[in-house]
Structure formats: structure tokens, C-alpha cells
Amino acid sequence: MADDVPTFAVPPGFLGVGCRDxxxxxxxxxxDIGTTNRSGARFGPSAIRQASRMLVDGDHPTAWIDPARSLSDIGDFRIALGDIPRSLALIEAQAAPIRHLVALGGEHGITLPLLRALACRIGPVGLVHFDAHVDTWPDNFGQAFAHGSVFFHAINEGLVDPRRMIQIGIRSPMGRGIYDWTLSRGVTIVTAEEVHLGGPAAVADRIRAVIGQSPAYLSFDVDALDPAFAPGTGTPEIGGLASWQAQAILRRLGGLSFVGMDVVEVAPAYDVAEITALAAATMAFEYLALVSGRTG
Known part of the structure; x- marks a missing residue:
């Protein structure tokens, strides 16, 4: 970013970049037509891009690289208004030719077609999943492809290897059968309380042990964070991670073979002073710092 451009005048792409090589x-x-509580995540991508202006003043403060250097903002994917299955098909088709994608949601339902596109190219992947919810319900109020059923389908369709899947920040109410089904598939669940008691370094070590060195995907639902740090989301749950905890965990995942990422469920109508959008932008920024320099 040019030194003479003030932060408020940074171009509207993520980290100020446009569509380029x-x-x-x-x-x-x-x-966001599959949300089960508060709607509004359709406005998440623009809010995250706007908040990312706060991250363009220099290099990443621990990795000492510019995460924007190999980045292209290609705009927004097309969706089918009011039609979840058609929207998922459109998302998968648009993601298919992209070698390494960072997606700004939108609801968590977008992750399913992104994993479908990825699995077609490289097979099942490991999954690092930050969330308040396990998202392994068979359906939500009769809708099979709502945002709480993403990983039920991803596991059953063989898009992820559940033995290499770890969920961090889980704390929402759920039926015991949902919890037991998830564990029975081999998924590792780390509750928010375990993060608080054990600390980021221990959580990062556990992620490394589960994921190994095979390809992995990162899905970050902003409601993994406590509403004190991320009020602008559709299904907030108290007792969540502090933004610094999530950031510290991500910074300790260098060397893992990440092949894509999404950050989802930012609903800016419920945000306060852009803190949710900035947290989401920063998680994408941290991911870019992890993969920058090895994606060429």
C-alpha cells in the first residue's frame, strides 16, 4: 500500500488489493439463507474487507512478511437468491478452478461446497474448525443444508477425514446424540473451557497432533469468539474465546499444509464499532501470514 494513502482511503478490496495475479x-x-437465528451474514464480506484497512500499515508483527504480497481479491461469488441447493452448486463451480482460496462469508453453509470443490481436486482433507457449535446436525428445522449441518454432510460425503478433524471453542447447547455421533466419527472436540484452562500453546500442540502433515483446511466461524469480542454474529454463545487466544493459536500453526480457509458468520448489523469484522479480517490476515511464501 502506498505510504501516502491514509487508512480511511485504502481501496475497498481485502487489505486494499484488487483482482491481479x-x-x-x-x-x-x-x-445467509440457511441461518437459523439472526440473518445478515450476507453483508459480512463487505464489512470484513472494510475492516481489513486497519491491517495495511506494515508487515505482520511476528512473521515480518506482507500477507498481501501474493494476494488477489477476485470479488464476490454469484449465488442463487433464495435457493440453497442451487447456491451451493454455484459456489462449488466457482471455487473449483481456484488453487488456493480464502473465502469471506456469509454463513457457515458456504464451507460445504468449498470442501466439495477441494475434495474433487485433492481428496479428503484434515479440518481445523473454530466454532461455538459442532455443526454436525443432520438438519436444522427440516432444512438439510442449513448452516448447522455443514460437517454432518462433509463427513458423510467423505470430504474431510474426521480422524484429522479438530473443533475448537465448542460450547453451545446440543443433543447428546449429536455430540456422541461427532465423537464416534473420530472428530476431536476442544471446548472453549479447555482453551481457557490449557492456553493457546497447548491447543496448538493438540491441533498439530491431530492434523499431521497432510493437507488441511481452516474454517473459522466468528462465533468461536465470545460475544464480548464478536457481537456481530447470528448465533452468539457466551464463554467463548478471546480474540487474542484465537490469534495466538493460529500463530502457532506454522508449517501445517493448509490448502484453503474461510471466515464466516459476520453479521455487521449486530456489530459494535466494527470489532467483529476486524476480528474476522485479522483471522484471515493471520492465515495469510501462515501460508505466504509457500503457495507459489
Whole structure:
């Protein structure tokens, strides 16, 4: 970013970049017709891009690289208004030719077609999943492809290897059968309380042990964070991670073979002073710092 451009005048792309040659593509996916509580995540991509202006003043403060250097913002994916199955098909088709994608949601339902596209190219992947919810319900109020059923389908369709899947920040109410089904598939669940008691370093070590060195995907639902740090989301749950805890965990995941990422469920109508959008932008920023320099 040019030194003479003030932060408030940074161009509207993520980290101020536009559509150009780059090893990593940023795309917004403004879908939220499968949300089960508060709607509004369709406005998440624009809010995250706007908040990312706060991250363009220099290099990443621990990795000492510019995460924008190999990045291209390709705009927003098309969706089918009011039609979840058609929207998922459109998202998968648009993601298919992209080698390394960072997606800005939108609701968590966008992750399913992104994993479908990825699995077609490289097979089942490991999954690092930050969330308040396990998202392994068979359906939500009769809708099979709502945002709480993403990983039920991903596991059953063989898109992820559940033995290499770890969920961090889980704390919402759920039926015991949902919890037991998830564990029975081999998924590792780390509750928010375990994060608080054990600390980021221990959680990062556990992630490394589960994921190993095979390809892995990162899905970050902003409601993994406590509503004190991320009020702008559709299904907030108290007792969540502090933003610094999530950031510290991510910074300790260098060397893992990440092949894509999404950050989802930012609903800016419920935000306060852009803190949720900035947290989401920063998690994508941290991910870019992890993969920058090895995606070429």
C-alpha cells in the first residue's frame, strides 16, 4: 500500500488489493439463507474487507512478511437468491478452478461446497474448525443444508477425514446424540473451557497432533469468539474465546499444509464499532501470514 494513502482511503478490496495475479485468491460469498437465528451474514464480506484497512500499515508483527504480497481479491461469488441447493452448486463451480482460496462469508453453509470443490481436486482433507457449535446436525428445522449441518454432510460425503478433524471453542447447547455421533466419527472436540484452562500453546500442540502433515483446511466461524469480542454474529454463545487466544493459536500453526480457509458468520448489523469484522479480517490476515511464501 502506498505510504501516502491514509487508512480511511485504502481501496475497498481485502487489505486494499484488487483482482491481479496472485497465489492466493480472496472471494466474498454473501450467502445467509440457511441461518437459523439472526440473518445478515450476507453483508459480512463487505464489512470484513472494510475492516481489513486497519491491517495495511506494515508487515505482520511476528512473521515480518506482507500477507498481501501474493494476494488477489477476485470479488464476490454469484449465488442463487433464495435457493440453497442451487447456491451451493454455484459456489462449488466457482471455487473449483481456484488453487488456493480464502473465502469471506456469509454463513457457515458456504464451507460445504468449498470442501466439495477441494475434495474433487485433492481428496479428503484434515479440518481445523473454530466454532461455538459442532455443526454436525443432520438438519436444522427440516432444512438439510442449513448452516448447522455443514460437517454432518462433509463427513458423510467423505470430504474431510474426521480422524484429522479438530473443533475448537465448542460450547453451545446440543443433543447428546449429536455430540456422541461427532465423537464416534473420530472428530476431536476442544471446548472453549479447555482453551481457557490449557492456553493457546497447548491447543496448538493438540491441533498439530491431530492434523499431521497432510493437507488441511481452516474454517473459522466468528462465533468461536465470545460475544464480548464478536457481537456481530447470528448465533452468539457466551464463554467463548478471546480474540487474542484465537490469534495466538493460529500463530502457532506454522508449517501445517493448509490448502484453503474461510471466515464466516459476520453479521455487521449486530456489530459494535466494527470489532467483529476486524476480528474476522485479522483471522484471515493471520492465515495469510501462515501460508505466504509457500503457495507459489
Amino acid at each position: 496472485g497465489n492466493v485468491a480472496i472471494a466474498g460469498i454473501p450467502l
